[in-house]
Amino acid sequence: MTAFLPPAKGAEQEEGEAFRPKFDSAGLITAVACEAQSGEVLMLAHMNAEALQKTLETGKAHYYSRSRQSIWLKGETSGNVQMVESVATDCDQDAIVLKVRQQGAAAACHTGRVSCFYRTVKQDGKGGYALTFDSREKRFDSGEVYGKE
């Protein structure tokens, strides 16, 4: 059982004051975490109803790992807990934006970077595309934190 009301349609969903998160067929909703002060997008992940409820109850971001098929407290291993300042939802309530204050090394990405979005797509001049690094700075050593593979 979920603690949330089921989604409605049309104006009730879009103009209402009832929170009716719309989970997809896999039971997930997309969540974007942004740095509360700067607004910078840090990461995109998914939540199931339990992760969303834990996030709202504890004020710490919880996500659902599709690969591990389990919920996780962000920062449980790395210490980079995300303290949630606000949770917003969109018009049809199938996405979530978290404003967070990062703890620990203040790095959202498992590679050690502040944000997962550290590369920009550019034309490569040969009709294709390449990535340029906006930041190579790593705030922690992912091998040390998560163990070498």
Add this chain to the structure above:
Amino acid sequence: MTAFLPPAKGAEQEEGEAFRPKFDSAGLITAVACEAQSGEVLMLAHMNAEALQKTLETGKAHYYSRSRQSIWLKGETSGNVQMVESVATDCDQDAIVLKVRQQGAAAACHTGRVSCFYRTVKQDGKGGYALTFDSREKRFDSGEVYGKE
């Protein structure tokens, strides 16, 4: 055929300079559009390879509508075209962040609002959750622009 290289694994995907967008089993990648100047999250949508390519080629955001099963130029009907200033991808290249300058009424949401994320989730004091409106301002009349249903 897609213009993009297939995804790789591990460090090649996460630390490389090759753009290898990872589309899901439905052929889609999640895209978050942010206002270029403020960084405000405007909307979350999906792109197939064609929509992503058209976005990169034209500098105007194109998305894929799962309900209509077709790609759309954002703002084609409303005039609220999103001029793309940059396209970033995340560590495993399965998400995209666009920085855009909004044209027309500068409203990303089909309800007429600047952003789709106009409501914040709050505890309702009865063990559940409710939404409060951050903004009720509508920059265009969606009934006039899209036609009454």
